[in-house]
Amino acid sequence: MTAAPLLEISDVNVEIQSMPALRGFTMRVPQGSMASLVGRNGAGKTTLMRSIMGHLTPKRGAIHFEGQDLSAYPRHARAALGIGYMPEDRGLIPQLTVEENVMLPLWVTKGIDKTARLDFVYEVIRELTEMRDRKALLLSGGQQKLVALGRALAIGTKCLLLDEPFEGIAPALSERLSEVLASLRGKDLTVLISQSDMNHSRSLFDLEFTIERGANLAH
Amino acid sequence: MKALSHPLAMLGIVLAFVLLGRVLPAWTLSLATVAASNSLIALGIVVLARTGNVSFGQGLFYAAGGYGVALIANSFGLTDAVVQVMIGAVCGGLLGLIIGPLISRYTGIFFGMLTLALSMVLYGALVKTTALGGSDGFNVGRPTLFGNVFTDPREADFMLYSVSVIATGLAGIAATVYFRSELGLVSLAVRANNLRVEYLGVSANRIVAINFVIAAVFAGASGALSLMAQRHIDPQFAYWTTSGEFVFVAILAGYQSVAAVFVASLALELVRSFSNLYLPNTWQLVLGAFLLAVILFLPRGIGSLWTSANRKSDQPDAPAPGAAVTEPAE
Numbered sequence: 125m126t127a128a129p130l131l132e133i134s135d136v137n138v139e140i141q142s143m144p145a146l147r148g149f150t151m152r153v154p155q156g157s158m159a160s161l162v163g164r165n166g167a168g169k170t171t172l173m174r175s176i177m178g179h180l181t182p183k184r185g186a187i188h189f190e191g192q193d194l195s196a197y198p199r200h201a202r203a204a205l206g207i208g209y210m211p212e213d214r215g216l217i218p219q220l221t222v223e224e225n226v227m228l229p230l231w232v233t234k235g236i237d238k239t240a241r242l243d244f245v246y247e248v249i250r251e252l253t254e255m256r257d258r259k260a261l262l263l264s265g266g267q268q269k270l271v272a273l274g275r276a277l278a279i280g281t282k283c284l285l286l287d288e289p290f291e292g293i294a295p296a297l298s299e300r301l302s303e304v305l306a307s308l309r310g311k312d313l314t315v316l317i318s319q320s321d322m323n324h325s326r327s328l329f330d331l332e333f334t335i336e337r338g339a340n341l342a343h
Numbered sequence: 344m345k346a347l348s349h350p351l352a353m354l355g356i357v358l359a360f361v362l363l364g365r366v367l368p369a370w371t372l373s374l375a376t377v378a379a380s381n382s383l384i385a386l387g388i389v390v391l392a393r394t395g396n397v398s399f400g401q402g403l404f405y406a407a408g409g410y411g412v413a414l415i416a417n418s419f420g421l422t423d424a425v426v427q428v429m430i431g432a433v434c435g436g437l438l439g440l441i442i443g444p445l446i447s448r449y450t451g452i453f454f455g456m457l458t459l460a461l462s463m464v465l466y467g468a469l470v471k472t473t474a475l476g477g478s479d480g481f482n483v484g485r486p487t488l489f490g491n492v493f494t495d496p497r498e499a500d501f502m503l504y505s506v507s508v509i510a511t512g513l514a515g516i517a518a519t520v521y522f523r524s525e526l527g528l529v530s531l532a533v534r535a536n537n538l539r540v541e542y543l544g545v546s547a548n549r550i551v552a553i554n555f556v557i558a559a560v561f562a563g564a565s566g567a568l569s570l571m572a573q574r575h576i577d578p579q580f581a582y583w584t585t586s587g588e589f590v591f592v593a594i595l596a597g598y599q600s601v602a603a604v605f606v607a608s609l610a611l612e613l614v615r616s617f618s619n620l621y622l623p624n625t626w627q628l629v630l631g632a633f634l635l636a637v638i639l640f641l642p643r644g645i646g647s648l649w650t651s652a653n654r655k656s657d658q659p660d661a662p663a664p665g666a667a668v669t670e671p672a673e
Contacts, residue, residue, distance in 0.1 A: 177542050203544030215539045217532040224528055229543035231525040279544060 208280020357512030400462030408566030435563015480577025597644015
């Protein structure tokens with residue numbers, strides 16, 4: 125790996141209500157790579173992603189994105205750096221349509237070609253075109269995952285953080301999701317996907333990080 | 344229903360209501376004036392409720408608008424009704440601009456209680472300020488319109504009615520356009536989850552502050568309208584029961600429809616007037632029963648009568664704004 129790291133986590137310690145959730149976790153995700161973050165439930169995968177997005181503040185250590193220390197950016201300013209985050213529970217806005225959900229981060233971000241991004245999302249996830257006018261609350265769980273991925277893709281011009289995208293969806297949809305993710309290769313996107321097992325498309329990834337009780341697990 | 348929600352169609356409806364004032368009996372005219380003025384401030388509460396926050400202290404901006412207009416009218420002899428509404432809106436808005444960014448960091452009950460506390464601070468200050476008439480307040484002159492002085496009470500009432508309906512109607516049209524705009528939809532997202540939207544680049548505080556200022560502008564203008572109708576102002580404008588009444592209207596209306604705010608305000612005024620007339624000792628009981636009935640049978644407010652029919656129940660059962668509680672993310 126010679127590429128410069130797009131995302132660099134250095135010795136990060138995070139506590140949730142005084143309980144250590146991340147304990148000196150370190151990770152370097154090179155630009156353009158597809159990385160997998162594997163760990164059991166409660167290992168700290170979601171905590172790590174939330175720390176990157178600014179919901180949790182590290183007690184020690186630093187998170188760098190494109191060489192910049194993210195601690196200087198408030199929570200709501202991080203998406204505009206080009207980071208698209210898809211939470212495990214999707215977090216769609218039920219009253220808004222699929223298209224409005226996808227557009228939401230674009231509305232509040234300056235200097236981004238909204239139409240081009242939306243077209244790109246529809247091109248990568250064709251299914252969204254058909255359901256663009258449907259309210260998010262009318263969709264099945266699997267469809268919602270696709271919309272949440274589309275929304276992350278809309279704003280994530282440089283990096284995608286996908287929290288357990290394969291969790292709790294039908295096998296057919298899971299395959300489709302792998303297909304979509306595989307199609308992102310070569311689009312200059314850095315993708316970090318967390319999973320609790322490695323059953324899903326091992327071939328998809330360039331590199332793998334294992335997290336165990338909030339710390340790196342040596343291979 | 345869709346055709347009616349076009350801004351031009353809505354403007355037509357507003358003008359039709361103004362003309363209707365020509366044939367309405369005198370007692371209905373003043374009742375409708377109060378209802379229109381109250382719905383303007385309640386509309387502001389609905390705008391704010393769309394971010395998941397309820398203000399229990401809109402009386403603060405209502406009084407700011409009222410006192411601002413009254414002081415300027417008495418000092419500079421500015422009596423034009425339209426100018427007074429604008430001054431009221433500016434006074435409310437300026438105060439909103441100061442308080443909004445500070446208060447937007449709070450959510451749910453803390454937000455509501457802070458607004459209530461601030462309005463009561465102003466109430467206390469006004470009661471103690473003898474220069475402003477203390478608890479008795481002071482009077483202002485009769486409003487004029489574009490240089491015309493209205494001496495005939497019927498004409499004066501109609502002028503007030505027209506100004507109230509047009510001001511509230513324009514605010515209603517602006518709110519409808521705003522609700523459909525990107526910023527309006529982002530407000531709904533903040534209501535759904537104020538922490539989670541920050542991952543998408545939305546500053547929830549900023550959105551709440553913007554909606555708060557809009558609500559303050561509406562409240563200030565409403566205070567000016569009320570002042571014109573009563574030609575007297577006192578600290579009661581900032582008292583918590585005054586604010587509570589507007590929250591009443593907002594709860595009755597629900598947060599989904601602008602038209603519902605006007606219907607709710609008129610319904611409340613009608614129920615209040617008739618129960619006051621026929622049951623002078625127990626009218627509050629009737630009012631309470633009416634509110635309970637609406638909450639029980641129309642938990643999403645009067646607006647749900649036509650918005651659900653329109654959208655074929657594609658909205659989840661969300662509580663009315665008064666009951667809105669923002670769920671924090673884990």
